[in-house]
Amino acid sequence: MAFREYKIGCWMFGIALSTSMFVTIFLPGLDISAVSSTDIALEKQLTYGHESGFSYEDPFLSGAGKPIKVVLTKDPMNGSPMDKTNAYVFEAGTPFPSGLTHTHVLGEKVKNLSESKGRIGSANEDQGAVFLVRLDEASDTPYIENASATRGWTPEKVLAAADQTIMAGSGKTMFVREGCWWCHTLLPEQTQDWQSFGRPPMLGDFNGESPTTFGSDRKAPDLLHVGARNSSREWMMLHFFNPRLVQSHSIMPRYDYLWGDKDAKGNPIDLKAWDEAYMKYAAGETPYPPEVPVPADNSDARYLIDFVLNLK
Amino acid sequence: MLKYLFAKESEIPQGTTAIFFGISSICWFIIGTGLGSFNAAKLAFPDWYHGLYWLQFGHMRQVHVHAVIFGWIAMAFAASMMYITPALGNTKLWSEKLGVWNCLLYNVGLCLALALLWSGVTSGREYSDHIWPIDLYIAFVMVLPWCVNVWMTIIHRRTQGIYTSNWFFAACMFMTVIVFLVGNLPEFFHLTGLNEAYMTWWFAHNILGLLITPVAAAITYYIVPKITGNPLYSHRVGHLHFWSIVVFYSTPAAHHLMSSPLPEWLKSFASVEGVLILVPAIAYVCNILLTMQGKWSMFVNNVEIKFTITGVLLAIPLNMQGGFQQTRAINWYIHGTGWIVAHAHLALLGFSTFAEAAAVYYGLQVLLRRKLYSLSLANLHFWTLLIGFSLYWTSMTIAGLIQGAAKIYEVPYVDVVIAEHPYMIVRWLGGTLVFLGNIVWLYNMYMTARYGDEVPAGRQPAELAYVR
Numbered sequence: 001m002a003f004r005e006y007k008i009g010c011w012m013f014g015i016a017l018s019t020s021m022f023v024t025i026f027l028p029g030l031d032i033s034a035v036s037s038t039d040i041a042l043e044k045q046l047t048y049g050h051e052s053g054f055s056y057e058d059p060f061l062s063g064a065g066k067p068i069k070v071v072l073t074k075d076p077m078n079g080s081p082m083d084k085t086n087a088y089v090f091e092a093g094t095p096f097p098s099g100l101t102h103t104h105v106l107g108e109k110v111k112n113l114s115e116s117k118g119r120i121g122s123a124n125e126d127q128g129a130v131f132l133v134r135l136d137e138a139s140d141t142p143y144i145e146n147a148s149a150t151r152g153w154t155p156e157k158v159l160a161a162a163d164q165t166i167m168a169g170s171g172k173t174m175f176v177r178e179g180c181w182w183c184h185t186l187l188p189e190q191t192q193d194w195q196s197f198g199r200p201p202m203l204g205d206f207n208g209e210s211p212t213t214f215g216s217d218r219k220a221p222d223l224l225h226v227g228a229r230n231s232s233r234e235w236m237m238l239h240f241f242n243p244r245l246v247q248s249h250s251i252m253p254r255y256d257y258l259w260g261d262k263d264a265k266g267n268p269i270d271l272k273a274w275d276e277a278y279m280k281y282a283a284g285e286t287p288y289p290p291e292v293p294v295p296a297d298n299s300d301a302r303y304l305i306d307f308v309l310n311l312k
Numbered sequence: 313m314l315k316y317l318f319a320k321e322s323e324i325p326q327g328t329t330a331i332f333f334g335i336s337s338i339c340w341f342i343i344g345t346g347l348g349s350f351n352a353a354k355l356a357f358p359d360w361y362h363g364l365y366w367l368q369f370g371h372m373r374q375v376h377v378h379a380v381i382f383g384w385i386a387m388a389f390a391a392s393m394m395y396i397t398p399a400l401g402n403t404k405l406w407s408e409k410l411g412v413w414n415c416l417l418y419n420v421g422l423c424l425a426l427a428l429l430w431s432g433v434t435s436g437r438e439y440s441d442h443i444w445p446i447d448l449y450i451a452f453v454m455v456l457p458w459c460v461n462v463w464m465t466i467i468h469r470r471t472q473g474i475y476t477s478n479w480f481f482a483a484c485m486f487m488t489v490i491v492f493l494v495g496n497l498p499e500f501f502h503l504t505g506l507n508e509a510y511m512t513w514w515f516a517h518n519i520l521g522l523l524i525t526p527v528a529a530a531i532t533y534y535i536v537p538k539i540t541g542n543p544l545y546s547h548r549v550g551h552l553h554f555w556s557i558v559v560f561y562s563t564p565a566a567h568h569l570m571s572s573p574l575p576e577w578l579k580s581f582a583s584v585e586g587v588l589i590l591v592p593a594i595a596y597v598c599n600i601l602l603t604m605q606g607k608w609s610m611f612v613n614n615v616e617i618k619f620t621i622t623g624v625l626l627a628i629p630l631n632m633q634g635g636f637q638q639t640r641a642i643n644w645y646i647h648g649t650g651w652i653v654a655h656a657h658l659a660l661l662g663f664s665t666f667a668e669a670a671a672v673y674y675g676l677q678v679l680l681r682r683k684l685y686s687l688s689l690a691n692l693h694f695w696t697l698l699i700g701f702s703l704y705w706t707s708m709t710i711a712g713l714i715q716g717a718a719k720i721y722e723v724p725y726v727d728v729v730i731a732e733h734p735y736m737i738v739r740w741l742g743g744t745l746v747f748l749g750n751i752v753w754l755y756n757m758y759m760t761a762r763y764g765d766e767v768p769a770g771r772q773p774a775e776l777a778y779v780r
Contacts (some may be wrong), residue, residue, distance in 0.1 A: 021494070031575045050434060
């Protein structure tokens, strides 16, 4: 019997579903893919790297295989002073973001400039590279510069000359793994959020970013520009360790376990003892809460704090 | 179960697959709602326990979502399809053996998938949180064998036509596979940026709109006529429901991202299509409620009808919300607030859970040939579910309106947290009631299997009087 009495129905079903997918996937896909990267998208790609969720380079979301953002105030080649510059260091083997491997993600003009002036074509994942986000004043177009090719900046030299290293790429992986985005959105809404949470993102701000972790169910402040509102590393440290230390009404979970076993000075961290002391403080038995340890440079907590402070 | 895995097809009793799926679904319902209640407790009292870091909210939230969607809802669907599809085709299930394997590998896969999510191994995309190897497992090992069983049973039917429920079952399983594979393309091929974000919500919208809502409706198309003895009010209205689901429900995905920088034409298109969802919704609700003509006493007397019709009645506010909350006029106010959380629970814990619970209650009685052990416990289950859900929905809707108002008046966010605190407590109480009710349900079904009165051959469970 099969479906032969239902021939017309099956055809209609196929046509309806195909048309629906043509209109809701193919057409928007064309439209969205035609959008050029903004400078924000270029910075985000170079900061977060290839993928912040599950990937070959980082299957357990430990923050491995991510680029390092550094702040330079002196030239890595000769040590002479230079204007404050952000550079994005991809050490040998760090996977490149989509914009560098599939250059159509950048958009026509950005791609042409990045290839001609920025020489991104000569960058190689196996050797590593250092990138900059530049603006072409004549055409007012941002592009990516491969500083390893244009200036001879190798990852080692740039890391050695860095004033500050920002592990925001690894930090975004923590943001995804720890589920921060279940409560904190990264999407100020176009309608009402300007005053509280800052400028909503634009169409081209996301090219090459994956996942975008907009968040949908806001139970806490939007974080897209949080680093511009609160740039205190000290505050972030207290807040991540136990949010109730700085905001007594917060319902955020404690993230003290992201500190790992040892603090920045190499002293062991005893969370149980800390909690006991804190509960005494919370019950009013002691006047001050226990001291919060400073996270080690290679701790998950440091990555996450770097990510949050980098959200400008 | 294990003894059937390697048995010959002819030696496996009819209905085995449905029974296994049914019992599994109840167990997963307990697990899923237990996790939900636990998560809700943390939102109300963040410091009420200390030191259990593997129970972090950020790791557990998605485990709750996927335990109820893949464990409870999808497995209750599987259980329903595995006995309703053959019954409507006047035949037996195409392969009980495939079904038994399907159920085993489904449970194993789901445990693995949830364990990975729990440990933080995620794609970071809401509703498609599973990493892509798990996505492939879900599509080809968990869902495709299920589809094959449903399609082959319909193809081998011994009736001339196909009844409304089976159109939905066949079509929805097809659309589910397509939606699952297409929706996860960003992970298979590493699509990025707004394409990735949009596809995430295309998937989320369509898995709800093309699997959960219509299959729940299809189940009621079977349960209500079967138990009341009334024929379906209108086959043609059923047609309208089916075709408008395919055409209108598959298109408004972008309305989940109304406040994001997607192309404006896409948002407007999605918004208009979103209102048109009211066409299948109204057709469906009218069709079922008119089928009840003359049998409304069963809404009180019969526990399956009580569950089913409550689900159908909950579909009314669900669709009124769903149709209008996504228009620009309303969405800017409630987007991203607790209102949406309440709405999602109205769809999953309200409408579809009540419909499925009825199908599992009815199916297990029919397949085990046992009358329900206790009507009182079933009523207790019904009322804990309904009161728990109502507390949840009301508190989260109010919390959402508070959040919406705070958005406009630019209230510091911590004041929103403070204002929402009482509603978070009520939400937790509601969720806990649902969880406790489900434990009662499992006990009741166990006792039904062991001690329920035998239903004589050729009789319906509804024809026998309740004992307790």
